[in-house]
Amino acid sequence: MRRLLCTLAACVALAIPGFAFGANELRVGVVASRSSAAGAAQTLVATAWAARLRAAGGVFGLPVRLLLGDDGGSADLAVSLAREQVEAGALVVICCTTHEATAAVARYAEEAGVTLLAPRSWTASNVIPYWAFSLAPSDTDVAAAIVADAYRHGRASLALLAPDDDATAALANDLAALGALVGIRVVADERYPPEQAEVRPEALLVASHRPASVVVWGGPGDLARTATALTRRGYEGPVYGRSAALYPGEQALAWRAVDGVRFAVPPAAVAGGVGAGTRALPGEPAGGPLGICADAARRDAERLRSATSDPQPLATAPVLAALDVTAAALEQLLALQVPLTDPAAVRQAVRDALVGLPEQCSGAGAIDLEEGRRGAVRARSLSIAVATPTGLVAE
Numbered sequence: 001m002r003r004l005l006c007t008l009a010a011c012v013a014l015a016i017p018g019f020a021f022g023a024n025e026l027r028v029g030v031v032a033s034r035s036s037a038a039g040a041a042q043t044l045v046a047t048a049w050a051a052r053l054r055a056a057g058g059v060f061g062l063p064v065r066l067l068l069g070d071d072g073g074s075a076d077l078a079v080s081l082a083r084e085q086v087e088a089g090a091l092v093v094i095c096c097t098t099h100e101a102t103a104a105v106a107r108y109a110e111e112a113g114v115t116l117l118a119p120r121s122w123t124a125s126n127v128i129p130y131w132a133f134s135l136a137p138s139d140t141d142v143a144a145a146i147v148a149d150a151y152r153h154g155r156a157s158l159a160l161l162a163p164d165d166d167a168t169a170a171l172a173n174d175l176a177a178l179g180a181l182v183g184i185r186v187v188a189d190e191r192y193p194p195e196q197a198e199v200r201p202e203a204l205l206v207a208s209h210r211p212a213s214v215v216v217w218g219g220p221g222d223l224a225r226t227a228t229a230l231t232r233r234g235y236e237g238p239v240y241g242r243s244a245a246l247y248p249g250e251q252a253l254a255w256r257a258v259d260g261v262r263f264a265v266p267p268a269a270v271a272g273g274v275g276a277g278t279r280a281l282p283g284e285p286a287g288g289p290l291g292i293c294a295d296a297a298r299r300d301a302e303r304l305r306s307a308t309s310d311p312q313p314l315a316t317a318p319v320l321a322a323l324d325v326t327a328a329a330l331e332q333l334l335a336l337q338v339p340l341t342d343p344a345a346v347r348q349a350v351r352d353a354l355v356g357l358p359e360q361c362s363g364a365g366a367i368d369l370e371e372g373r374r375g376a377v378r379a380r381s382l383s384i385a386v387a388t389p390t391g392l393v394a395e
Contacts, residue, residue: 026062026330028323029085031069031078031095031105038248038315039097041308042119043068045316046094048307049323059330071096075104086114089343091330091350094119094322097248097315106132113344115351117326119318120247121375131351133369133376135318137243137264139167143174144379145264146215146240149395151182155212155238159188161202161226162217171217187211194218203229213238216261220245224257238262241387246314258387262395267297267383268304268317268363270394293361293381300363313363318377321362325369328360329353 030046033039050066058064067090069081078101082093092115096102102122109116109131116132121139137145150158160175162168168191176186188209190202206214207230216226216239223241230239241261245253271294300320304311332353333346340346359368365381385392 024062025065026059027065027067027085027089027091028326029067029069029082029090029093029095030319031071031081031085031093031101032319033073033097033101033248034070035072036097036248037310038312039070041304041310041312041316042097042319043070044308045304045311045319046323048303049320053327059327060334062334064327064330069095071101073098073101075101079104079108082108082114082116083112086112086347090114091347092117092322092326092354094319094326096120099123099247099249102134114347115354117322117354117376119315119322121244124374128372129374132374133354134374135322135364135367135376136247136266136314137365137377137379137382138375139171139242139244140174141375141377141379141382142243142264143171143215144178145382145384146213146262147175147178147182147184148380149240149262149264149384150184150213150238153238156183157185157187157209157211158213158215159190159206159209159211160186160215160217161188161190161199161206161230162192162215163194163196163222164191165194165218168217171215175215194222197225199225199229200233203233203235206230207233207235211237213240215240217242218245219249220253220257223261224254227258227261240264248315255387255391256389259389261387263385263387263392264379264382265314265385265392266317266364266377267293267381268301269313269392270383270385271297271301271363293363293366296361297363297383304363317363321364321367324362325354325357325360325367326350328357332356 032042034043053064067085071078078096082105094117095105099122102118102120106116110129118134120136121134188206190206192199192202216223223245227239239261241263243263304313304316329350333349338349355369359366366378367376369376384395386395
């Protein structure tokens with residue numbers, strides 16, 4: 001049947017004038033900041049993916065061409081590159097390495113009517129985007145993974161130590177709501193002014209409540225200060241950190257400063273499976289959430305390592321997942337013999353195909369694009385990793 005569909009798709013490609021907007025190929029845009037280690041790795045992974053697909057004969061015999069762009073860390077340049085790629089026939093844009101560029105291109109995607117698959121989350125208004133999706137965990141996804149991990153290990157209480165800002169306020173609401181579902185209480189909520197450098201008093205107050213676990217939030221500097229302060233105030237329990245601080249940004253995270261802190265990350269980052277002695281949430285498969293994507297995580301981790309000597313899995317696993325789901329959507333596009341003459345209509349068809357795909361496992365976690373939901377990663381598929389002086393390891 002697949003061979004028949006391939007033949008039909010090839011006939012459609014040859015029969016329609018102006019196929020793929022002027023060429024017998026399908027086009028996908030990829031924008032990254034190649035001056036950074038993460039962006040360079042993203043580009044190498046995308047290039048390796050394209051070579052592998054080309055060797056396999058493309059999608060139903062049609063080649064897929066990547067339109068690569070380097071935004072140099074500039075949000076304005078990222079938007080300009082994405083626009084050029086769409087005008088050149090890109091049906092999907094995969095972008096970006098930095099938060100600011102991602103947010104800017106997400107706004108452009110809504111205006112242009114093109115699907116954006118972002119390898120990181122971004123801060124946006126309360127309006128749910130129609131065209132833009134994130135394949136990296138949001139703060140809410142991370143909060144859900146933290147609560148789930150605490151439940152599995154029988155930790156019945158938690159505390160929050162974080163800067164007093166909107167992100168912390170949203171997290172506090174998430175922790176309270178998610179904790180109530182599984183009987184975990186928030187026993188302390190200590191916040192400090194964002195500009196405050198010393199957090200020893202707040203850390204002492206948190207430690208005095210003897211919570212089973214503590215969640216620290218903010219940027220890399222906040223995580224380092226609060227984790228150190230908790231240790232110096234005698235707290236010996238597990239500390240969970242904000243995963244967004246691990247992603248490329250203006251301030252790099254020093255692993256030694258957060259030694260022992262736990263983070264919810266794409267499973268490819270620590271593709272070792274679930275540790276022994278954990279228990280599953282109600283309704284989960286045996287072995288906990290990582291069990292649903294452990295095989296895909298190991299597979300994709302190997303694909304990342306074969307593409308580059310510095311895989312940067314936090315940044316590259318979502319790019320690889322985005323490329324894989326794009327290929328699946330393009331298969332649907334050709335199998336349904338959608339006329340490929342009107343660029344806007346074809347981009348809409350690709351977007352609908354992406355949303356219609358079933359959930360699939362990847363090194364970035366379980367990916368499922370849904371109407372009305374910006375985040376495409378299922379929180380239950382994230383792995384809990386522990387920071388060491390040299391990087392992340394499985395819990």
